[in-house]
Amino acid sequence: MKTLLAVNTLTSVNVQAYASHLNLFYRMGKDSSDTCMLYNGYRQSIDFFRNNAAKVALQHECDYLMFLDDDVLVPPNTYSVLKERDVDVVTPVVYIRGYPFEPMFFQAHSEDGYSRLGFYRDWKDHILENGLIPCAAVGFSCALIKCSLLLKVPPPWFVTGVAHTEDVYFCVKCRQMLNNQVNICVDSSLHAGHLLDPEFIHTETRDSLRTFYETTVPEFLTERSDVRVQSVVENNIKELEAVPSISDEFLLELRNGKSKIVSVSNET
């Protein structure tokens, strides 16, 4: 067996993620005789990176493509557990990094099985006897994908759109083109962490983090977007009140092009 492990790195990797990934690499080598190759991207948009990784996996005739984001913490045995599942796409339980920390896997609310998706909030009620949760689509922050699936659908496999992420695009494209004959699952026995800063969102921390956000950050008290926007506007206006007015001297410099209110450095 041959597997390409693709990790997209923006600039640098958080120390917790680095340690977690090293443990994973160690167990990948120790637990199997598979040939495992590491593919790293640097500062690439996520869909561009995932398409490149898929091409590299096919060029090297890999059996599996494994995506691992640089902000995800995984149990060391993730690879062997996911591979044992022997399905087209499988991921651990991962939550979206941002309140209200919804699960990063989706169920279909339409008869065709893919055109209307929603967060799989009640996933605990739909776990099969083997521990898998069949999903309409999943996020690819940590995912094991059979390369045979990449051969069945034409590139581009991953496209980020206004209303969808690149991973959901791939899942929906597979479902459409293969007439739903694709097995996309979440393994309920595996739970990955998703780094916030500095804490991480995980099945075990989700409830306490939700409570923290709801009790300490007023705009999270409600999920109604208009109430959140009102809070954002009010807080920003309040902050503005404390800001000194732009002085006449500065305005003169601004007019003469000698100063700028907004300047951006070369370093981001």
Next chain:
Amino acid sequence: MKLNIGSGGLNLEGYINVDVNPDMKPDLVHDISHQVLPYEDGSIEEVLLVHTLEHIEREFHNFVLYEINRVLQLQGRFVAAFPEFVICSKLLIDNYKGEKQSWERQIFGRSTNSHEHHRCAMITDDFVMQLIEFGFHDIKAKSEITQAHNMFVSARKAYSLGTRETILRKELALDVK
């Protein structure tokens, strides 16, 4: 009385929410870029223009600012928020956080309907100078608390601009000179 112009479906409490798109269910359907606001001179205490100006072609900005100056009370507050073009373009070029598409949307707007396109580049420095021209003072500018690529700018009405006719006469007089 307070106005939230360009409410975009997010109606704020305590404000008259105004939007050009009736689908957004505003309190008042109104095109700020072409229509005179249906309020008396000096009758409004605060005007919000949160992520609205970038959706209006630059050629209509003078009209919009004139109308806001007209309806505001003396010392009435005007608050505008917009994605700062200088910052967003830098973030796009640098593919900051690997989110090129997101920075592109910050510059060009989302395209789910025709009202969501951005039609001009909002640059804080230029906007501040424009506010002075349109009778505002006590100008403050600050990055948004959680999204530093968005700017919040507030100003207070210093004086009334006069009628359009008097301004036009002044402009004509300047041209003659």
